[in-house]
Amino acid sequence: MGHHAFALSLIHKLHFFIGIQVDIYTFNIAINCYCRLNRVDFGLSLLGSLFKRGFTPDAFTFNTLLNGLILVDKTPAAVDLFKKLMRMREIEPDVVMYGTIVNGLCRTGNTIRAVILLRIMEEGSCKPDTIVYTTIIDSLCKDRMVDDAMKLFSKMNEQGIHRDVVIYTSLIHGLCNFGRWKEATEMLKEMLNSGIAPNVHMYNVLVDALIKEGMAKEAEEFFDVMTQRGVDPDVVTYNTLMDGYCLHGHIDEAMRVFNNMVDKGLHPNVFSYTILINGYCKKMKIDEAMHLLREMPRRGLKPDTKTFSAMLQDLDVAIHNVLINAFCKDKKLDTAKALFYNLSSKGLHPDVKTYTMMIQGLLDEAKELFVKMEQNGCLPNDVTYNIVIQGFLGQQKYHEASILLKEMIGMGFSANASTSSLIVDLITTKGLDPTLREVIKKFMPKDSHGMHDIE
């Protein structure tokens, strides 16, 4: 017996044998079950059945079906059905129906159309609520239009529409994704001040932002903060932390977090394994990756296509990195460059190691060129010096940078604004690294007040 027939026979039995009143609620719940299982097709058959039984579908029925269509990427069909319902005027579209369509449009890359629908709502009698605004604000952030999202957010406030933890999560996530930490922090403060408590979703966004930014210690601290405030870290929290560690090449730390999670009695999911397998593949540790892959079925998990394609991709990039590194060291930069472009022609993404090696290689080439220009009687000017110094600073080659700084100052040139701000950045982020101290001494005027703090 198919699912559909089973549902119908169940409804039949409920009605005749158990004596439960079968009504439109029963059908709506059954339709929703199908839709959540990505089987809107069965849901639509039930719509036919309920008609035959003399029931009239209501707003719940249609909203559930519209959402079911969107869940299986049939948003155009959902929009058609929505338009048909509007034309028939049997069912007055409510805020949930608008919200569902807005979500469908956003999920299919039509945020602009969703915004148009929002305008229609604002002018009509069915006013948008927090959920409609959240859907659009989240989508704007994901489409890199964070400023528009912020504008919409303040407009909501003017209209007195209440804000909840979900809308703050969307905005803070968007702000963090674009490095707008200050605004994100302000948002968080604003939320806490208005008495809204962060939940596990919000904490996960914050942990993600911190660990990706290299602030592992602070991210870990959130585990304690969460627990103290009665919000238990979940699998996503652990996965987020693991992913962050892998991103920075700290696979051992990621494994430690994984073991902590298991000790806490939480069940790792396919994400957990894919993150770790990726981490090992990026380091070309195939044995460890395979070991984890074989462990999955024992936990009742099935690797999906993403697990495998990520593995292949990581290994491919790792192999390219090994070759690029070798050719850079041999000063075969043309070959290294060819390999670098080969990555993108294969649809692969160079990682931070690839870029660092290429920049390093090009910088070495630049250094040679720098020496060569002087030998050929063409003296570098302030622009040349500044660019090369910035390159060395970026490569954390503070010794070379300080030599050139001294040379440049001796020639009567000075550090330009971007070199200065780079040095200031380094001081604020790195503190007073002993090798960096050397640069600062060259950079700072002898009688500067700041020197007292440094010495």
Place this chain on the structure above:
DNA sequence: GTAGGGTTAG
């Protein structure tokens, strides 16, 4: 008693 929004792999 039933419907719509936010988090982690690529």
